[in-house]
Amino acid sequence: MRPYRTEFTRALVDVGRARRQHQPPRRxxxxxxxxxxxxxxxxxxxxxxxxxxxxxxxxxxxxxxxxxxxxxxxxxxxxxxxxxxxxxxxxxxxxxxxxxxxxxxxxxxxxxxxxxxxxxxxxxxxxxxxxxARHLPGAPLWSEHVWSLRDLADARGLSRRLALGVRHVAIVGTGFIGCEVASSLRKRGIEVSLIGRGKALMASAIGGKVGTLMTRVHRRNHVNLLLGRNPVRWGTADSPASDRTPAGVGVRIWLDDGSRLDADAAVIAVGAxxxxxxxxxxxxxxxxxxxxxxxxxxxxxxxxxxxxxxxxxxxxxxxxxxxxxxxxxxxxxxxxxxxxxxxxxxxxxxxxGPGQAPPFTPLPRFWTEQFGVRLQGVGRPGLADTCRLAEGSPRALEFVACYLRAGTVVGAVGCNAGARLLEYADLIGLPLHPRPELIGSLPGPVPAAA
Amino acid sequence: MVSIGDETGVTVTFPKGFHPAEQPIPAAVPAVFPTSPNPMRTTGPLDVAPLVDLGGYGGVARAGRPPAFTPNARRRRGRLLRRPGRPQVSVDNNRCRLYAICQMEAPASFLVARDGRLYYDTAPATTELTRVRQAARLCPMQAIALRAEPR
Incomplete structure (x- = not known):
């Protein structure tokens, strides 16, 4: 036994030596x-x-x-x-x-x-x-009253500004960030004016119909909605004399319909x-x-x-x-x-490497919560041409909506729906009411009749 | 030329610059998309061949019917399975908002039921751990905590 062992050990040492000689370079x-x-x-x-x-x-x-x-x-x-x-x-x-x-x-x-x-x-x-964060042309971003929200430094600065007795905040942009900021500030009892280009909130992401429902939620929670309007001129304390704000007004925004808005601070959330x-x-x-x-x-x-x-x-x-x-x-x-x-x-x-890597095909998923309404989506609802109510009741704010493009499902949005949305996530790429033979070939679970 | 194992009587000779890890792996399944400048290369520029399936991102895990919610059998019999090194899953009820992302990622370990509650497996099987970890990573409210049992 003994000589075999020595030989074996020596061979192992040799293997190690050869490995070290031919070690691949450190990457x-x-x-x-x-x-x-x-x-x-x-x-x-x-x-x-x-x-x-x-x-x-x-x-x-x-x-x-x-x-x-x-x-x-x-x-x-x-x-x-x-x-x-x-x-x-x-x-x-x-x-x-x-x-x-x-x-x-x-x-x-x-x-x-x-x-x-x-x-x-x-x-x-x-x-x-x-x-x-995208900038709005003409907006005085250098001012301590005007903020955008992207990273921790922005959030800290904005929080510090809000702690200094801010009572009214103007938010420009009605995307997810703008609406979430509005909800968070209303929760703290701060007055909020929401300025947006479109007629419904978050319309580019979740479509006009669900967007209108969310608009109603915001209105019910006393958000001052200024929709279909754009800011054209801004005034702060450092602006030229014609636009300079009086004492006690942080920022003054002129809108394209001729109206004027005074606020203690402004948040710009117009995308990225x-x-x-x-x-x-x-x-x-x-x-x-x-x-x-x-x-x-x-x-x-x-x-x-x-x-x-x-x-x-x-x-x-x-x-x-x-x-x-x-x-x-x-x-x-x-x-x-x-x-x-x-x-x-x-x-x-x-x-x-590019030859072997499989294509990255995730199911896009997003969520947002505003005024206690939990909204979550799968797929790309923004690409759809039609929006159908799949189940539930929009009045009770508990529903699932399916988004179709050319007859096939491209996305779904659930409102306080929890796991009910999951069935519709598996429908993406299929018609909303697939024929039985299609359901048989479906990889996911069989959806309940909608 | 390098030769190893002279003493054992078996001689293996490698050409200079040879390393077993750098040899192409023959099981190459060419992808239709995208086209590569060198489709015969089996790894990327880092020379690490990913062999383990770590559970997954999008689409990949969703092929086939998702498994049913099956919490640990021993747990069901009333005995908590505690092993050193095996994570203990807990969900913060104050944070969880029932978005059911965890159920999409690990359907065998998480279930958002119709009664509006989250049921979950506190001691998931070892085979489920990669999925449970992915569920904890992707949880929107970051409510899932994985704590390893002390050894």
Missing amino acids: QVVIVGAGIAGLRAAERLRERGFDGSIVFVGDEPHKPYNRTPLSKQLLAQTGRLTDLRLPVYRELDALWRLGTRALGLDLARQRLLLPRGEELAYDGLVIATGVE LPAVRWLLGSGLDISDGVLTTASCHGVVREGTATGVVPSVVAAGDVARWPNLMIDATPRRVEHWITASEHGQAAADALLL
């Missing part, structure tokens, strides 16, 4: 943007057994935190700062370059350009810079634009977000020729990709759940 993944998508990408890389180094390059001075309570619990003062923590189930062992803005990208040399001429080499790059300015000149297609293939890989465009970059993936709000579950048109999706899943898919795509 480095750089994740630009320390948000939820970047965090989930790093977590997934570690789960998959990637043992190289991971470097986060983030603009904000914070590690990834949950942005969703900023407009809800944090502004309504019902939550705490610890609500912003995100769970991570794997040791990330990452290098955090926080407070560092990426300045450029050199695709040919695989280098990320950082301030002061620093270059960061990468073998894989995850672009997850997310979006920035992808943060892609640092990618200008890199060769990547960055028209309305970083264009990627269906499997998250970056696309280079030179004239009419296009190419896929295997070492660059994009995830989160910044990426524009075709969700093949809906159709082949590349679009951006600004949902928190989708951003999480997108980060994971991007990490997988980076590991698999």
Whole structure:
């Protein structure tokens, strides 16, 4: 037995030596943007057994935190700062370059350009810079009375301003953020005026019909709705003499119907634009977000020729990709759940390469809560041409609405519906009332007769 | 040329620059979309082949009928299964708003019933853990907590 053992041990040592000689080079993944998508990408890389180094390059001075309570619990003062923590189930062992803005990208040399001429080499790059709040032309964003709401610094500044005896806030924009801010501020007893372009709230996301129902909810909760109007002129204490506000008025807004609105503070929530300015000149297609293939890989465009970059993936709000579950048109999706899943898919795509990575086909899911009304949606209701009530009662604010495009379901929105929405999530891509043979081929559970 | 295991009598020789991990894996299922500049390459630029199915993002997990809600059998018999290292699931009732995202992610461990309550498995089976973790990640209210039993 003994000689065999020695030989065996020696062979093992030799194997180890050979392995060390031919060790593959240590790889480095750089994740630009320390948000939820970047965090989930790093977590997934570690789960998959990637043992190289991971470097986060983030603009904000914070590690990834949950942005969703900023407009809800944090502004309504019902939550705490610890609500912003995100769970991570794997040791990330990452290098955090926080407070560092990426300045450029050199695709040919695989280098990320950082301030002061620093270059960061990468073998894989995850672009997850997310979006920035859109600015309204002419709005005095430098004023201490005018805020937009995107990150923790905005939320803190706005909260500090509200604590200084603000009684009336004007909100410009009737998207999810604008409506959630209105709900949170009303909960604190602050008067709210909501200025919006469209006739219904959140109409671009959930359609006019459900939007009208939510408009009614806001009106019942004494939100001063100024719909179908645009701000044209702004006045603050620092404005020129003609627009200067008197003492005691924080901000004065002139609307395009000739009316005038005085408020102690204003919140601008008119959507967001992808943060892609640092990618200008890199060769990547960055028209309305970083264009990627269906499997998250970056696309280079030179004239009419296009190419896929295997070492660059994009995830989160910044990426524009075709969700093949809906159709082949590349679009951006600004949902928190989708951003999480997108980060994971991007990490997988980076590991698999463009030849093998499966297309990322998530079911877009979103939720919002305003004045105690829980609204949640699946799919892309914004793309629909018709909206049908599937079940429940809109009067009682307990219903599910299905959204159809050319006869097939593209989305569904549930209002205080809980798990009833799940049955309609499985209908996406099918007609609302599928024939029995279609139901037989349905992968999901058989829906109840609607 | 490098040879290993000379003493054992068995000689394996590798050409210089060879590493087993860098060899292409033959089980390549070409995807229709997108097209790659080099479709024969089986991994990305990082040379890590993802072999484990970690449960999933969108669509992938939803293929086929979702499993029914089946909480841990031993738990049902009244005995809580406590093992060191196995997470204990708890849901904060003050936070949960019944969006049922957890039921979409892990249907075997979470159920938002018609009575407007959330039923969940406090000690999910090991096979369910990846899905339960994903449910905790995606919970809109971040109400699901996974706490490992102390060893």
